[in-house]
Each structure stands twice: as C-alpha cells, then as structure tokens.
Amino acid sequence: MIPERGLVLLIGAAGSGKSTFARKHFNATEIVSSDALRAAVSDDESDQSASADAFELLRSIATKRLSRGRLTVIDATNVQRTARRSLVALAARNSAPTAAIVLNLPLEACLARNRSRPARPVGPEVVEKQVADLVASLPELKTEGFKNVYIIDNTMDIDSAAVLRQPTDV
Numbered sequence: 001m002i003p004e005r006g007l008v009l010l011i012g013a014a015g016s017g018k019s020t021f022a023r024k025h026f027n028a029t030e031i032v033s034s035d036a037l038r039a040a041v042s043d044d045e046s047d048q049s050a051s052a053d054a055f056e057l058l059r060s061i062a063t064k065r066l067s068r069g070r071l072t073v074i075d076a077t078n079v080q081r082t083a084r085r086s087l088v089a090l091a092a093r094n095s096a097p098t099a100a101i102v103l104n105l106p107l108e109a110c111l112a113r114n115r116s117r118p119a120r121p122v123g124p125e126v127v128e129k130q131v132a133d134l135v136a137s138l139p140e141l142k143t144e145g146f147k148n149v150y151i152i153d154n155t156m157d158i159d160s161a162a163v164l165r166q167p168t169d170v
Contacts, residue, residue: 001099001148001164001165001166002071002099002101002148002163002164002165002166003071003096003097003098003099003147003165003166003168004071004165004166004167004168005069005070005071005096005097005168006066006071006072006091006096006097006098006099006147006168007062007066007072007074007087007088007090007091007096007097007098007099008026008071008072008073008074008098008099008100008101009074009076009078009084009087009088009098009099009100009101009146010022010073010074010075010076010078010101010103011077011078011079011084011100011101011102011103011134011141012077012078012079012102012103012104012105012110012134013077013079013105013107013110013127013130013131013134014077014110014114014122014126014127014130015105015109015110015111015112015113015114015117015122015127016103016104016105016109016110016113017103017105017113017155017158018075018076018077018103019033019035019075021101021103021158021161022073022075025161025163026071026073026163030065030070030071030072030073031073031075032058032061032062032065032072032073032074032075033075033076034051034054034055034058034074034075034076034077035075035076036075037053037054037055037057037058037061038050038051038054040054040057041053041054041057046122055076058074058076059086059087059090062074062087062090063090063093063094066090066091066094066096067094069096071165072096074087077130078100079130079131079133079134079137080133080137081137081140081144084100084144085144088144088145088146092145097147097168098145098146098147099146099147099148099149099150100141100144100146100148100149100150101150101152101163102134102138102141102149102150102151102152103152103158104134104135104138104151104152104153105153105154105155105158106131107127107128107131109155110127110130110131111124111127114127138151
C-alpha cells in the first residue's frame with residue numbers, strides 16, 4: 001500500500017525499470033522524473049551537467065505537490081541515503097507519509113536492460129556503482145523514515161506488481 005497523498009520514492013539503478021514502473025502504475029502528473037527535468041532544462045535527459053538544476057526543480061515541484069496533498073512519485077535512482085534523506089525531510093515538512101519502492105535487480109540485469117536503451121544508456125561503471133550503493137543501503141532503508149518499504153528483486157515480480165493506494169488522513 002502506498003499513501004494516496006504522500007511521497008513515493010522509486011529506488012533503483014539505471015536500467016532497473018523505474019520509469020517503466022512509474023508509467024505503468026501512476027498518472028503522468030504524479031511522476032516527477034529527474035531525467036525529464038534534465039531534458040526540460042538542457043534538452044538532453046542524459047546531460048549530467050544539468051542535474052543540479054533538474055534536482056532543484058524536482059524538489060520545488062515535489063514541495064508544491066505535497067503541500068497540495070497530491071501523490072508525488074519521484075523517479076530518480078535515489079540509491080544513496082543522502083539523496084533520499086532530503087526528500088524524506090521534504091515530505092515530513094509537508095506532513096506527508098512516505099513509501100519506498102525498491103527495484104533491486106542484479107547488476108547483470110540492469111546492465112542488459114541499460115544496453116537495450118540506445119537513446120540514453122548509462123556507462124557500465126555508473127550502473128555498477130549505483131547497484132553497489134543500493135545494496136549497501138538496503139539494510140538501513142527501513143530506518144530512514146519511510147512508512148512502507150517494498151523491495152522487488154526480479155523482473156517477473158516487477159512486471160506483475162500491483163500498486164494499491166491507501167487513503168491518507170488530510
């Protein structure tokens with residue numbers, strides 16, 4: 001169950017399927033994507049030099065949506081605790097419950113899926129670091145302030161997952 005008026009962080013390495021998962025389970029207006037915001041500010045979603053501007057916009061949009069009681073789904077890797085901490089704090093400032101949906105695929109699966117994205121592949125060394133960061137943070141994830149943490153470990157479960165919304169007191 002995810003809070004219908006809260007913050008949902010999608011967490012996973014490049015190639016884990018976060019954006020596909022988001023598009024399948026959430027309305028386009030509910031999704032705040034770091035890639036889309038990089039494209040909005042630089043015309044190139046893979047332009048890492050635009051990340052600071054993109055994440056400034058991401059936090060601003062998330063703040064506005066949460067202050068209005070809207071479900072806000074963050075589509076970014078979120079594999080490092082520091083990235084998650086600022087977003088969980090933003091939700092707390094807006095009295096919004098949080099949930100984490102972790103797409104914890106093995107490195108080989110992420111690399112294969114990443115190679116199949118010719119328009120915006122990420123270097124294999126970047127994917128390796130993201131997977132390592134995610135694996136290192138998994139043991140402590142449930143202590144970071146999330147109301148619910150869901151970890152999905154294989155593509156079959158990702159493809160068959162259902163997202164249920166839980167009414168939230170306003």
